[in-house]
Amino acid sequence: MRTPAAPSIAIPRRSAGFSSLARRLFRRGGVEGTSGWAGAALEAILLCYAWLAFAVWMTPSDPFGLAASFPWVWLMPALVAMRYGSGAGVFSALLILAAWFAFPSYGLSHADPLAAFPNAYFLGGLALVLVCGQFSDVWNARNRRLRAVNAYLDERLNTLTKNHFLLRLSHERLEQDLLTRPLTLRETLQRLRDNSLKAGAEGLPAVQDFLQLLAQSCQLEIAAVHALDAAGRPLPAPAAAIGAPDALALDDPLLRFAIERQALSHVQSEGLTPEGRGASRYLICAPLAPSRGAAIGLLVVERLPFFALNDDLLKLLTVLIGYYADGVEAGAAVRGVHALVPSCPPALALDLVRLSRIRAEVDIASALVALVFEKSDPGRDMYELVRRTRRGVDIAWELERSDRRIIITLLPLAGEAAVEGYLRRIEIALHAQHGVDFLSGHVVPHIAMLGDDAPEHELALLVERCGA
Secondary structure (H helix, E strand, O other): OOOOOOOEEEOOOOOOOHHHHHHHHHOOOOOOOHHHHHHHHHHHHHHHHHHHHHHHHHOOOOOOOOOOOOOHHHHHHHHHHHHHOHHHHHHHHHHHHHHHHHOOOOOOOOOOOOOOOOHHHHHHHHHHHHHHHHHHHHHHHHHHHHHHHHHHHHHHHHHHHHHHHHHHHHHHHHHHHOOOOOOOHHHHHHHHHHHHHHOOOOOOOOHHHHHHHHHHHHOOOEEEEEEEOOOOOEOOOOOEEEOOOOOOOOOOHHHHHHHHHOOOEEOOOOOOOHHHHHHOOOOEEEEEOOOOOOOOEEEEEEEOOHHHOOHHHHHHHHHHHHHHHHHHHHHHHHHHHHHHOOOOOHHHHHHHHHHHHHHHHHOOOOEEEEEEEEOOHHHHHHHHHHHHOOOOOOEEEEEEOOOEEEEEEEEOOOOHHHHHHHHHHHHHHHHHHHOOOOOOOOOEEEEEEOOOOOHHHHHHHHHHHOOO
């Protein structure tokens, strides 16, 4: 009997040394980018020297507070460190040090600032600033991590909400006209999204199919979709059209209103003037905008049945447009994954790219876990058990080969401890159901933590290690 291979674990590389210390000191504060550091430096200079000028005005004989009960001059650098982090705090401390040597006459009995330099005074002030800066660094890092996690969860929730609405609508349509339509709305839309995910061309992939779907579902009679240029203006030539639309009217009031709002607009939209309603040639104008990011196109509708313009149609149109735009954005993101691993499911490839970006930006780990089962009756039962016990947040890819079955699961926002817990939970379920563990059941786990390498390379290496 074949002896299962030992689990292989790929741990991401971690940099060390001075560069890591520098990143912790100057990158994880409350300031990012050149413009942000310039503003923080300017604010530190103004606040520290204004505070020092106030100290000179209050106590001209001892502005640095050498003889005071508390060195109040260090309060402002500490506040700067609390706001911007350790880097800005050290910069503010250097400003106070520069002021000591620039104005040696204040608080000194002679003009030699180096001879009268108060070592304990500046060392204590620097320690206070570093403590405040470290507190700011820690909380700013936690805040960035939480923002990244919340952005990912918001995106998943947005997709889930759209899927739920489409499922309900598809069920209603299926009950109404099952005999006249061979496919449900959800199936048709899923095919359209798969085409946009797999398309290799830039721009608006499968846009004619998308417009035909809108015409079928929303009773559009004359409509067109126009791509946008780099400045966000619609191009005159339509990327897709149904009916016989006239040339695009760039000065149409409803079209300008929709572009300014960056939202679906119609002739009864609030905020559109009565003159604009009467002068507009269009009934509906809607930017094709994904959940996150700028619009990629513009839908203009010239004619549809009189009673068709209602709230249900506008809601359906909004969901279909967002679904298509999300698919186009996802297609651009997962194209690199499909180039290396063509059979990877689009949903797994998209989340792999998202989570890899989160790992690179805020160092929140995610993992790929593969379980390899023998192609036998016990192996099939264990394979089905793992399929049933998968969490809703996880995304799985099931592969079947001549001698084995493989489940590759993406665990979002899961570190090494979470991966161990996931494997432990699977092993407990196998033991409770079949009385075996990974070793005795000939189940081989492989683990790959998303690291500094490109996500498609991590996935391809994991598939190779599984022998698929």
